[in-house]
Amino acid sequence: MASTLLRTAPALRGALRASGIRKPAVAMASTSFVRGKATLPDLPYDYGALEPYISGKIMELHHAKHHQTYVNGLNSALETIAEAESKGEFTKAASVAPLLNFHGGGHVNHSLFWENLAPANREGGGEPDGALKKAIDSDFGSFETFRKQMNTALAGIQGSGWAWLVKDKSAGTLGLVTRANQDPVTGPYVPLLGIDAWEHAYYLQYQNRKAEYFEAIWNVINWKTVAARFEKS
Amino acid sequence: MVNIGSLWQYLAAHSPLQSTLSSLSTTTMSGGALNLTQMGLAPYSLPPLPYAYDALEPHISAQIMELHHGKHHQAYVTNLNAALASHVSAVAAGDVAAQIALQQAIKFNGGGHINHSLFWKNLAPPGTEETNPAVAKELVSAIEKKWGSLESFKKAFSAALLAIQGSGWGWLVKEAGNGAGLRIVTTKDQDPVVGGDVPIFGVDMWEHAYYLQYLNGKAAYVENIWNVINWRTAEDRFVGRNEENVKTEL
Structure with a gap:
């Protein structure tokens, strides 16, 4: 079932775990809507599971506080727009656009991000294989070149933002893009792998040494998710 | 040199x-x-x-x-x-x-x-004379004229800080030109206030400015920053006195 778009009740979640049914590794752009409302998706691993590369405290704040704030902000923006729309107040609806972009982008970006991470002792780390590896080799020269370019893109972000490995639907090729703040990846680009370069993503552990975070995160990249997004794109 | x-x-x-x-x-x-x-x-x-x-x-x-x-x-x-x-x-x-x-x-x-x-x-240790708005007579008077009261101004300024999306700064500026008024502006990332407006004081809203202490609770940081605003520096910048505090050309 397309279960990834539903937020399962805690009891059901427990049952799924107990019966050994693993959640699908990939929940495509799980913008979890239930009755039109966005909800915080569950993390597919424990808060401490990405240590020592990303601390449990960072993960907990990042998921339960920051992502939750984007979810709340998105729902609030959507409500304001719906109310304005119902009254024919289109100027008011339009004025909410920046909030919709920011919080909606924050929700989409983080939902994609959690899925493209995995514990180093499970799917995390290593290198892609198969068709994804071929495409990376073909479009970047090699995996190592791609990794370096991605880190350079991340280091070059001035302020808060994200770097993404994307597939350009029109050209069929892979590429790197950066986005300011919570601007989501849209248009001809399909987001395959995103890395959060906001300070809240690393500061408690790495402080100003963000280059160390950008090195460490490759140990917890879930290439299965990236490959699945690539194949579906 | x-x-x-x-x-x-x-x-x-x-x-x-x-x-x-x-x-x-x-x-x-x-x-x-x-x-x-x-x-x-x-x-x-x-x-x-x-x-x-x-x-x-x-x-x-x-x-x-x-x-x-x-x-x-x-x-x-x-x-x-x-x-x-x-x-x-x-x-x-x-x-x-x-x-x-x-x-x-x-x-x-x-x-x-x-x-x-x-x-x-434009910051100073809490409890010092500098952090008392009373030392900024002309500035506070101009603030009251524009926002009604210092409290209303603080509210408006705090709201502007909390509305910043991503990294940036909030500033109280004196607009360019003679007799020009005060204005709250926000700037993204490290964009500076340039082009004639005079920055009176600024508050850094990058996460590195507060995260180790306040985590995601940036509203508490914004509330507490008022305890360490240097109103003497602010007054100097407002009236154009004391070059060291005023100059933006480093």
Whole structure:
């Protein structure tokens, strides 16, 4: 079932775990809507599971506080727009656009991000294989070149933002893009792998040494998710 | 040594520098880029904090201040000097494309240097006379005229700070021109207030300014920052007194 778009009740979640049914590794752009409302998706691993590369405290704040704030902000923006729309107040609806972009982008970006991470002792780390590896080799020269370019893109972000490995639907090729703040990846680009370069993503552990975070995160990249997004794109 | 601020006048007046730079740039093809000092120009440097790292506690922790000043601000200074050195070389080489490519690095790192230099001076240890708005008679009077009361202004300013999406700053500025009023502005990333508006005080809303202490609770940081605003510096900047506190040209 397309279960990834539903937020399962805690009891059901427990049952799924107990019966050994693993959640699908990939929940495509799980913008979890239930009755039109966005909800915080569950993390597919424990808060401490990405240590020592990303601390449990960072993960907990990042998921339960920051992502939750984007979810709340998105729902609030959507409500304001719906109310304005119902009254024919289109100027008011339009004025909410920046909030919709920011919080909606924050929700989409983080939902994609959690899925493209995995514990180093499970799917995390290593290198892609198969068709994804071929495409990376073909479009970047090699995996190592791609990794370096991605880190350079991340280091070059001035302020808060994200770097993404994307597939350009029109050209069929892979590429790197950066986005300011919570601007989501849209248009001809399909987001395959995103890395959060906001300070809240690393500061408690790495402080100003963000280059160390950008090195460490490759140990917890879930290439299965990236490959699945690539194949579906 | 030449102050970079008057670099362009200097270049115009000292054409030999152009040829010196040109010859230097060819002789260092294998030896790496020159820094500003090697070019005979004065690099920017990290200004000392006017108080100890722990002086703003409990509102801003010593650890935050030390990283913010000793690491973050230092990085802006270092990267600004590097970008300016590359820019001077690009000017000497007549490479307009390279000059244009450097604009964003100069804006970001130069803005970072200006913003933080203003910020340190518009903060003061809590409980000191400087943190009492009573020392800023003319400014507070202008604030009351515009916002009704100091409290209403603080509310409006705090709301502006909390509405910033991503990294940026909030500023109280005196608008350019005679008799012009006060205004709250926010700037993204490290964009500085330039173009005639006078920054009265600024608050850094980058996460590195508060995260180690306040985590995701930025509203508490914004509430507490009022305990360490240096109203004497603010008044100086408002009335244009005391050059050290006023200047934005570093």
